[in-house]
Amino acid sequence: MAGAELDLVVERARPAADGVVELILRAADGAELPAWEPGAHVDLELRPDLVRQYSLCGDPADRTRWRLGVLREPGGRGGSAFVHDELADGVKVRARGPRNHFALHDAPRHLFIAGGIGITPIVPMLAAAGNDWRLVYGGRTRASMAFVDELVAAHGDRIDIRPQDETGLLDLDTLFADLDAGSLVYCCGPEALLAAVEERVPAGRLHVERFAPAELADPVRADDFEVELARSGLTLTVPPDRSILHTLEDAGITVLSSCQEGTCGTCETGVLAGEPDHRDFLLTPDERAANDTMFICVSRSCSPRLVLDL
Known part of the structure; x- marks a missing residue:
């Protein structure tokens, strides 16, 4: 599930907007990079204890380079500051991936909604979405919105640029008022935007990608449960205050x-028996109902025992 391990070098680092840096990465040995599809992201191992995920926003047909856009987050946990301050031209960085939990699905029509740096996974989708699509792109100010000139030059009036200081908050009620049954909606951005879109669009027609977790309800089970590891033959007890992942590490x-x-x-794990308590932000409702995979960093168990493919 984790993808390839890669040694990359920064070919170019340059500003893409206020507070946003564009990174162009290539393989350190000049080899061809792994294939990817719109919506994919990679892990950058900035230090052994500092791994962050960033969306690929270049051309999937170009196997020589990857492009990322990274927002500096002053209140973040250090990843974006490291990227902005340390990843200059010529610096090497370890990467893992790509992986894709935000894949573009075929539909008669697509509506893309991006908030701020949420534009990054959507950029490569536009060329792959067919002929009937629209992008509504919001941000704090025009100067803070990456790739605006590039998008308008490539796609013209299909792009609706909505800086908040010029046009106010996105009018989602009007935007969705005439959304027809054949449309799929793709949205990436801050949690307030994602939550507002989720309130208005049925789950089966909506695909979102989060850069940070939303608030969760309490787990289904408040007590211990067991995990049986089918391949290693171990059975472990997961207490209420430890994740499955940390229990395995212990x-x-x-x-x-x-x-x-x-x-x-990254930690996606196959489920052979039992009913997971899915607490991730990646699986669709249908994928959750199948109960054949889970993310063990946050998800728990509804049943007294889970059997995992480990």
């Missing part, structure tokens, strides 16, 4: 992980 079992918030997909 037992000396290594599973790749990154965000530990249910947003990146």
Whole structure:
């Protein structure tokens, strides 16, 4: 599930907007990079203890380079500051991926809604979405919105640029008033925007990507549960105050992980039996109902025992 391990070098780092840096990465050995599709992201291992996920926003047909756009978050946990301050031209960085939990699905029509740096996974979708689509792109100010000139030059009046200081907040009620049954909505941006869109669009027609977790209800089970590891033959007890991932780590079992918030997909694990309490922000309702995979950094169990493909 984790994708390839790659040694990359920064070919170019330059401002893309106020507070946003554009990174162009290539393989350190000049090799071709792994293929990817719109919506994919990669993990950057900035330090051994600092791994962050960033969306690919270049051309999927170009296997020589990857492009990322990274917003500096003054109140963040250090990842964006490291990217802005340390990843200059020529600097090497370790990467893992790509992975895609925000894939573009075929539909007669697509409506894309981006808020701020949420534009990054949507940029490559536009060329792949067919002939009937629209992008509404909001941000604090025009100067803070990355890739505006590029998008308008490539797509013209299909792009609706909505800086908040010029036009106010996005009028979602009007935007969705004439949304027809054949449309799929793709949205990425701050949590307030995602929550507002989720209130207005049925789950089966909406795809969102979160950069940070939303608030969760309490777990279904307040007590212990067991996880049986089918391949290793171990059975472990997961207490209420420990995640499945941390319980495995306590037992000396290594599973790749990154965000530990249910947003990146690194720790995805197959479920062979039992009913997970899905607490991630990646699986669709149908994928949750299938109960054949889960993200063990945050998800727990509805049943007394889970059997995992580990």
